Amino acid sequence: MIIVVGAGPAGIAAARCVLECNLPVTVIDDNPAPGGQIWRGEAINLGAAQLLSGTRVVAIDGRARTVLTEGPGGPRTLHFSKLILATGSRELFLPFPGWTLPGVFGAGGIQALVKTGLHVAGKRIVVAGSGPLLLAVAALLRRRGADVRLIAEQARPAALFSFAAALLTNAAKLKEGAGFAWTLAGVPYATGAWVEAAEAEGHVRHVHLRQGNRRWVEECDYAAIGYGLVPNDELHSFAADSEHVIPVPTGDVDLATLEGAAAGYEAAGQPRPSAKLERARRFGAVLARAFALDPELRSLPKSDTFVCRCEDVTLERLCGWDSFRAAKLHTRCGMGPCQGRICGPAARFLFGWQDTSIRPPAFPVRIASLVTTTLATNGETS
Amino acid sequence: MIGGGATAAGMGHLAVMDDSDPQFALTSYSQALWSELAPQLPPDAEYLPCGSLWLAADDEEMAEVYRKFAFYQERNIAVEVLDAKQLAEAEPNLRRGLAGALRMPSDSVIYAPCAARWLLEGIPVFLGHQVSEFTDEGVEFANGHRFAAGSVILATGTAITRALPWVPVQPRKGHLLITDRYPGFLHHQLIELGYLKSAHSVANDSVAFNAQPRATGQILIGSSRQFGTEDSTVEQDILSRMLARAIEYMPGLPTLSAIRAWTGFRAATPDKLPLIGLCPGHSNVYLATGHEGLGISTSLATGRLIADHILGRLSAIPREPYLPGRSFDGHD
Numbered sequence: 114m115i116i117v118v119g120a121g122p123a124g125i126a127a128a129r130c131v132l133e134c135n136l137p138v139t140v141i142d143d144n145p146a147p148g149g150q151i152w153r154g155e156a157i158n159l160g161a162a163q164l165l166s167g168t169r170v171v172a173i174d175g176r177a178r179t180v181l182t183e184g185p186g187g188p189r190t191l192h193f194s195k196l197i198l199a200t201g202s203r204e205l206f207l208p209f210p211g212w213t214l215p216g217v218f219g220a221g222g223i224q225a226l227v228k229t230g231l232h233v234a235g236k237r238i239v240v241a242g243s244g245p246l247l248l249a250v251a252a253l254l255r256r257r258g259a260d261v262r263l264i265a266e267q268a269r270p271a272a273l274f275s276f277a278a279a280l281l282t283n284a285a286k287l288k289e290g291a292g293f294a295w296t297l298a299g300v301p302y303a304t305g306a307w308v309e310a311a312e313a314e315g316h317v318r319h320v321h322l323r324q325g326n327r328r329w330v331e332e333c334d335y336a337a338i339g340y341g342l343v344p345n346d347e348l349h350s351f352a353a354d355s356e357h358v359i360p361v362p363t364g365d366v367d368l369a370t371l372e373g374a375a376a377g378y379e380a381a382g383q384p385r386p387s388a389k390l391e392r393a394r395r396f397g398a399v400l401a402r403a404f405a406l407d408p409e410l411r412s413l414p415k416s417d418t419f420v421c422r423c424e425d426v427t428l429e430r431l432c433g434w435d436s437f438r439a440a441k442l443h444t445r446c447g448m449g450p451c452q453g454r455i456c457g458p459a460a461r462f463l464f465g466w467q468d469t470s471i472r473p474p475a476f477p478v479r480i481a482s483l484v485t486t487t488l489a490t491n492g493e494t495s
Numbered sequence: 496m497i498g499g500g501a502t503a504a505g506m507g508h509l510a511v512m513d514d515s516d517p518q519f520a521l522t523s524y525s526q527a528l529w530s531e532l533a534p535q536l537p538p539d540a541e542y543l544p545c546g547s548l549w550l551a552a553d554d555e556e557m558a559e560v561y562r563k564f565a566f567y568q569e570r571n572i573a574v575e576v577l578d579a580k581q582l583a584e585a586e587p588n589l590r591r592g593l594a595g596a597l598r599m600p601s602d603s604v605i606y607a608p609c610a611a612r613w614l615l616e617g618i619p620v621f622l623g624h625q626v627s628e629f630t631d632e633g634v635e636f637a638n639g640h641r642f643a644a645g646s647v648i649l650a651t652g653t654a655i656t657r658a659l660p661w662v663p664v665q666p667r668k669g670h671l672l673i674t675d676r677y678p679g680f681l682h683h684q685l686i687e688l689g690y691l692k693s694a695h696s697v698a699n700d701s702v703a704f705n706a707q708p709r710a711t712g713q714i715l716i717g718s719s720r721q722f723g724t725e726d727s728t729v730e731q732d733i734l735s736r737m738l739a740r741a742i743e744y745m746p747g748l749p750t751l752s753a754i755r756a757w758t759g760f761r762a763a764t765p766d767k768l769p770l771i772g773l774c775p776g777h778s779n780v781y782l783a784t785g786h787e788g789l790g791i792s793t794s795l796a797t798g799r800l801i802a803d804h805i806l807g808r809l810s811a812i813p814r815e816p817y818l819p820g821r822s823f824d825g826h827d
Contacts, residue, residue, distance in 0.1 A: 172729070172731060174731055177731075179731075181731060190731075435496075435622060435623070436496065438496065438499065439496045439497070439499070442496070442498065442499065442503050442608040443497070443498075443539070443608055443609055443612060444539075448754075448755070449754070450675060450752070450754060452754070452755065472729070472755040472756060472757050473729050473755075473756050474753055474754075474755075474756065477675060477752045477753060477754050478752065478753055479749060479750055479751070479752060479753070480672075480674070480716075480738055480741075480742070480748050480749050480750070480751050480752075480753050481749035481750065482753075483672075483731075483734055483735060483738055483753055483756075484735050484738045484739050484742065484749070485731065485732075485735045
């Protein structure tokens, strides 16, 4: 059985391509319904694929070729012939004074909240961080009646120019961009700018912005701040040496779909070269360069700013260690329930550390979910 | 990295043990040294004087409780027998029907990596350097740099056999799991007396119930013992057996949230005693390894014994039982 983890654009494309090759496929997804972050709430047709929604992969055994899952029916062990990891990405949060205050969200975070019912009509919102997602989020907020005060993009105009030039070669992206421009007409778009601090009275009230030497304060009801996306690659680290595990590289929705398809065909044993995929990868690389983080952002957190919000570890306590593992062992950074998903990528940017000590379970699970029968050699056990 | 090996992987249980007289001598001496240090330890060393409970499931194990009680009493170690009712009061989350327990009030728990860092304060530490050569005159790093020293102490845990293949140390793999924070769920370090049976069996993979309250309110759950593997992967079947055993003792565990599981390798010797002292064939090279599951417990005493030897002092306990050159005849 080919198993796909993740039912976002990449996982859906992978599953469809496996089906196209006349092979059965199971899709495991931790959300209540397929679609991922991009197609959240949309009707998704997965054809003959078996879909296990609301199910998380807790651990992978690359040698036994099994995944341990926790879902509505309790823990299950599933056997796979090939495992496609289409686990997508999450937002990169960079710590700054006030980033943990109520009302300060990620850009993708507020997008998900709005899609699932948060009312933003009439709310003053500052959108900041980096990447094309900021535009999509600001456009969504505006369509829902929010007063988007400002978009602060950390990338500088020169870097953005290469992105604009690449856009001209991509008709679909250009159209999408034009749509955002139309929706966002009148919203200031500040480049080389970022939120330095947020302040609250119970709830966020205003943010301090900086653009070069210019500093100002913007009042707001919400701040939506995300510095781009980082891949959810924790699961892959459990079975990185297994030839039966195929990780799907992440990217924007077009790239993710093409990468997912390529992984699906590969898992089915029918790899297909795709010129479209090569083009999308080149566009992805341009995107990554254009929105590369400004090294000056490393000075965003102050010595008493929490970097690890699970374990309340401040920047000051992280200075002086030579690796993430050493910092983790000696300060508890990354040891909390989020397993370093938030502070790990932040520490990678701030200190250049790679988290080399990802431990199972991939998510906090009930102990009961780790008590399984002996792993089956064929089929599945429960 | 300071404390990145078995120090980081272990439980940090500071215990007195009675497996043999030399083991008792070393553990009780070391525990006294830890107690002296305790008031100075930094907060992140999370020293928790919680005491240990050795759990007796039935009358046979209760007989062992009384045997241990007599052993420790004779040697002036504070110790107490709890009957079934007292045990249920001391640890309400244990299952009903256990026979009782032996309480060791002076045992404690520590977060070893931070304690190790604190112990090294003021001592020059060269991190990220591999020692390629050692002699009675000092060490040579892999980058060719030499470091002259009057004495060299090899405290490398299971890695000792990479330098000295003859040393009778074998890696014995263990699994541990830590939960989210549940302050008050557990009060003592708990160990099932069946642990002794499993710890003694050299042949097979075994699991035994072992649970520890952390200063953070988290619960550390063990334990497993495996020979013949150097693969650090968390093995789902072993983890599952280990947790199933724990649930037999603490029926409330299944609903608690598990945050992280990991493995580590104990440096095991054939006679269950560490290798402390002069390395055969050398005049200034010492070994400090082979402590199996008691490395943190006996670390301070280990350091003292070696320091005593180097300085020509008398030691508080006899050093002979731990000398690396001893005979291991009669042990497989």
